[in-house]
Amino acid sequence: MSLRADAKDVLTGWTAPTAEEEILRKEFLEHVHAHDDAMWRECVPGHLTATTAVLSHDGERVLLTLHPKAGMWLPMGGHCERGDASLEAVALREATEESGIPGLRLLPGPLALDRHVVWCHPPHSSHLDVEYGAVAPADVEAVISAESLDLRWFPVEEIPELSDEATRRLARRAREVLRTVP
Numbered sequence: 001m002s003l004r005a006d007a008k009d010v011l012t013g014w015t016a017p018t019a020e021e022e023i024l025r026k027e028f029l030e031h032v033h034a035h036d037d038a039m040w041r042e043c044v045p046g047h048l049t050a051t052t053a054v055l056s057h058d059g060e061r062v063l064l065t066l067h068p069k070a071g072m073w074l075p076m077g078g079h080c081e082r083g084d085a086s087l088e089a090v091a092l093r094e095a096t097e098e099s100g101i102p103g104l105r106l107l108p109g110p111l112a113l114d115r116h117v118v119w120c121h122p123p124h125s126s127h128l129d130v131e132y133g134a135v136a137p138a139d140v141e142a143v144i145s146a147e148s149l150d151l152r153w154f155p156v157e158e159i160p161e162l163s164d165e166a167t168r169r170l171a172r173r174a175r176e177v178l179r180t181v182p
Contacts, residue, residue, distance in 0.1 A: 001085075001086075003039050003080055003084050003085065003086065003087070003090075004032060004036075004038060004039050006085070006086040006087060007028075007032050007038070007039060007048055007087055007130070008029065008032055008033070010086075010087050010110065010130065011025055011028050011029045011032065011130075012029065014110055016113070017112075017173075021112065021113045024113040024114070024115055024128075025113060027115075027128075028048065028113060028128045028130075031045075031046065031048075031128060032048065038128075039080045040079075040080060040082075041079045041080075041120055044121045044125055045125065045126065046115070046125055046126030046127065046128050047079070047080070047120075047125070047126075047127065047128065048080060048087070048127075048128045048129075048130060049077060049078060049079055049080065049090075049127040049128065049129050049130070050077055050078070050080070050087050050088075050090035050091040050094060050129070050130050050131070050132065051074075051075050051076065051077030051078075051091070051094075051114075051129050051130075051131045051132070051170065052075055052076050052077060052091045052092070052094060052095035052104075052106070052131070052132045052133065052134050053075045053111075053131070053132070053133045053134070053167075053170045053171045053173075053174040054075070054076055054095050054099050054101065054104060054133075054134050054135075054136055055133060055134065055135050055136065055156075055171070055174050055175060055178060056135075056136055056153060057135060057136060057137060057138040058138075059135070059156070059174075059175045059178040059179065060155060060156060060175075061153040061154060061155055061156065062075070062153070062154055062155075062156050062159065062171040062174070062175075063075075063076070063099055063101075063136070063142055063151065063152070063153050064151070064152060064153075064154055064159070064163065064167070065098055065099075065147070065148040065149075065150070065151050066148060066149040066150035066151070066152075067148065067149070068147070068148065068149050069119060071162070072162050072163055072164060072167075073152075073154070073159065073160050073162055073163040073167070074163065074164075074167055075131075075167055075170060075171070076094050076095040076097075076098040076099055077091075077094050077095075077098075077129065077131075078090075078094040078098070078147075081093075087110070087130050087132075088106055088109070088132065091106060091109075091130075091131075091132040091134070092104060092106050092132075092134065095132075095134050097145060097147075098145050098147055098148060098151075099136070099142050099143070099145075099151070100141075100142055100143025100144070100145060100151075101136050101137070101140050101141075101142055101143075102140075103136075103137045103140075104134040104135065104136055104137075105134060105135045105137075106132060106133075106134050107132065107133040107134060107135065107174060107177045107178060107181065108177065108181065109131070109132040109133060109177070110130045110131055110132055111131055111132060111133050111170060111173040111174055111177060112131040112166070112169055112170050112173055113128075113129065113130060113131065114127075114129040114131060114166040114170075115127065115128055115129065116129065116166070129166075131166075131170050132174075133170070133173065133174025133175075133177055133178065134174075135178060156171045156172060156175050159171060
C-alpha cells in the first residue's frame with residue numbers, strides 16, 4: 001500500500017472528537033484525493049505531515065522541541081519521506097529522529113488533526129498535520145538534534161506560554177490514551 005493510500009484509509013477510518021476536527025478530516029481527505037503529491041513537501045497548497053507528542057513512561061511529562069523557525073515549544077514532527085510506509089511510520093520516525101530516544105512506543109491513533117500555515121512555499125503553505133502520541137521508555141535521556149534549538153520535558157499541565165493550544169491538546173489526549181492502554 002502506498003503512503004497516500006494509507007493516509008486515505010487513516011482519515012476515512014478516524015472518528016474526529018470535535019466538530020472542528022471533523023471538518024479538517026473531510027478537508028484533508030479532499031486534499032489527498034485532489035493532489036497526487038499531497039504527501040510531499042512539494043505540494044504547494046499544503047501537504048500532510050505527522051506530529052508526535054512524546055510522553056514520559058508515566059505520562060506525566062511531554063518532551064517538546066524549541067523549533068528554530070517557529071520560535072515555539074512544539075512536539076516532534078515533520079514531513080513525509082519517500083520511504084515511509086504509513087503515517088504512523090512518519091510519526092514514529094520523526095519522533096525518534098528529533099528526540100534521540102530509541103524504543104518509543106506509538107499509541108493508537110491518530111489523536112488529533114491540525115492545519116497551520118508554514119514557510120515551505122513562500123508566501124505560505126499549509127501543513128495538514130495528523131497527530132499521534134508515543135511513550136518513551138523509563139530512564140531515557142533525550143538527545144537534541146540539529147532540528148532543534150532546545151529539547152525539554154514539561155509537565156503535561158504546565159506547557160509553557162511559548163507554545164500553542166494544539167500542542168496542549170495533543171499532550172492531554174496522548175496522556176488520556178496512555179491511561180487506557182496496557
